Amino acid sequence: MSLLQAISIVLDRNPQLRQEGLAYEVLQWYICRLEAWFAADADTISLKNWDQEHVLSGGHGLMVQGYYPVIQALSKGLDVRLNHRVTKIAQRSNRVIITMEDGNTFIADAAIITVPIGVLKANLIEFEPRLPAWKLSAISDIGVGIENKIALRFNTVFWPNVEVLGLVAQTSYACGYFLNLHKATGHPVLVYMAAGRFAYDIEKLSDEEAINFVMLQLKRMIPDATDPIQHLVSRWGTDPDSLGSYSCDLVGKPADLYERLCAPVDNLYFAGEAASADHSGSVHGAYTSGVTAAEVCRRHLSVQHGISDLFHLVMREEFAEAMVPLQISRM
Numbered sequence: 442m443s444l445l446q447a448i449s450i451v452l453d454r455n456p457q458l459r460q461e462g463l464a465y466e467v468l469q470w471y472i473c474r475l476e477a478w479f480a481a482d483a484d485t486i487s488l489k490n491w492d493q494e495h496v497l498s499g500g501h502g503l504m505v506q507g508y509y510p511v512i513q514a515l516s517k518g519l520d521v522r523l524n525h526r527v528t529k530i531a532q533r534s535n536r537v538i539i540t541m542e543d544g545n546t547f548i549a550d551a552a553i554i555t556v557p558i559g560v561l562k563a564n565l566i567e568f569e570p571r572l573p574a575w576k577l578s579a580i581s582d583i584g585v586g587i588e589n590k591i592a593l594r595f596n597t598v599f600w601p602n603v604e605v606l607g608l609v610a611q612t613s614y615a616c617g618y619f620l621n622l623h624k625a626t627g628h629p630v631l632v633y634m635a636a637g638r639f640a641y642d643i644e645k646l647s648d649e650e651a652i653n654f655v656m657l658q659l660k661r662m663i664p665d666a667t668d669p670i671q672h673l674v675s676r677w678g679t680d681p682d683s684l685g686s687y688s689c690d691l692v693g694k695p696a697d698l699y700e701r702l703c704a705p706v707d708n709l710y711f712a713g714e715a716a717s718a719d720h721s722g723s724v725h726g727a728y729t730s731g732v733t734a735a736e737v738c739r740r741h742l743s744v745q746h747g748i749s750d751l752f753h754l755v756m757r758e759e760f761a762e763a764m765v766p767l768q769i770s771r772m
Contacts, residue, residue, distance in 0.1 A: 443692045444475070444491055445483035466609035466616075473616035473636075479722065480586025481689040482637040483613065490690035495719040503625045508724070526682070530554070530709070531569040535745070537708055550742055551708040553734050555727075558702075558715035559585045559684030572706060579701035582694045583715055585685035586722075587640040587678040591633040591655050592622075594671040598629045600663055606631070608658055614639055617658050633658070640686075641678055648674045687722040688715035703730060708741070710734040 442450075452459050460468050472483055479486050504511075529540035530552060539547040556566065561580045572580075600606060600621065607618040622630040633655045635643045643651055651674050659666045677686045688699075703716035712734035713727050720726030742748070 442488050443484045444486045444488050445472075447488045448472075448483070463609070466611060469611065469613045470607055470609045470616045470618075473613040474618070476613060477588055477634055477636040479689040480588040480636050480640070480686045481584060481691075485584070485637075485689075485691055487690040487692045487694065490694070490696050497720070497725065503622075505626055527556070527566055529567045529569065532707060532709065535708065550745070551710065551738050553710045553712055553731070553738055555711075555713045555731060555734075557585075557683045557685060557713065558583055558688050560682070563684050565681075565684075575701055576704070576706060579698045582691070583698045583702060584689040584691035584694070585715075586637065586687060586689040587644075588634065588636040588686045589640040589643050589675045589677060590673075591635070591643075591651055591675075592673040593631050593633070593652070593655065593659075593669040595629045595631070595667055595669050597667070598623050599666055600631065606659075606662055608662055619659065631659070643674075644676050644678050648672065689722065703734065705734075705737065705741075708738075710738045 459465075476482055476486075479491065525545075526542040527539055528542050529538075531538040531540070535550065537549050537552040539549070539552060541547075558580070560566065562583075562585060571577075600619075600623075602621075602624055604621055604624060605618050606621065608616060610616045618634055620632040620634060622628055622632060643654075646654065652669065652672050656666065656668065677683050699716060699718040699721055703711050703718070705711070712731040714721055714723055714730070716734070717723070717726030717730040720729065
């Protein structure tokens with residue numbers, strides 16, 4: 442059953458837990474926050490599988506400089522090709538042939554596939570031969586949620602020095618909240634968060650319509666709020682390079698989907714947040730699944746080419762020395 446159905450059953454069996462008035466609206470706001478965690482509505486999230494994640498210690502942190510410093514550190518010394526949209530992946534005699542949108546190809550001993558689950562579900566990449574049924578069913582059954590952000594930059598700070606500004610309502614769909622980036626970065630920026638069906642509906646609006654809607658929400662909380670001088674509106678659901686934000690556990694689906702998604706198919710390896718059994722839907726899940734896939738791939742190629750593990754041990758030690766510090770705010 443879904444999380445929402447389970448909540449309803451608990452409240453039906455325990456009338457003393459039912460809330461009314463403002464308390465009921467606050468409950469809806471917390472359900473709204475839960476839906477943002479999964480980027481999906483509570484009536485679609487699996488009660489059985491929703492809490493299978495292993496929560497890391499240390500609490501939440503905000504990357505003050507964004508994730509670019511991480512990308513810079515990890516890509517140092519690598520041949521990174523941007524704007525190469527893949528259309529076909531073919532396996533040929535211990536080789537992988539990658540075909541780009543412009544017809545150019547790359548040939549490799551193996552490939553690690555980290556495209557978003559939304560792209561795999563939309564079959565935008567042709568696999569030859571076709572992926573096995575157990576892999577296709579995993580791709581099909583993993584849910585993909587949407588969480589969009591509308592960032593607003595103002596001339597001055599007119600809001601209280603809190604982490605989150607929340608708006609309660611009679612339904613979780615009508616609730617909303619802003620993340621206060623000024624508290625973490627010192628910049629006068631608020632970020633409005635929208636998830637699930639609400640995020641889908643936001644994407645149907647123009648940027649101007651979305652900003653006007655969000656400002657109406659903000660002015661309900663702070664009547665003298667000024668208009669923003671800059672804005673950014675994400676559209677992860679319709680972005681052809683993502684087609685969604687991150688994976689989620691849907692009602693009625695088996696619990697081994699993530700294990701099947703990350704399992705290799707000969708010399709094809711899979712990684713990304715949706716391939717992380719313990720930390721799906723997160724950056725650390727994407728990172729750790731990538732490290733795991735790379736290690737499994739390395740072992741396979743080492744056996745194939747007779748390369749000693751001693752060489753890779755030295756390379757890992759050199760890489761560790763190149764790591765850089767990150768600015769992280771605990772808000």
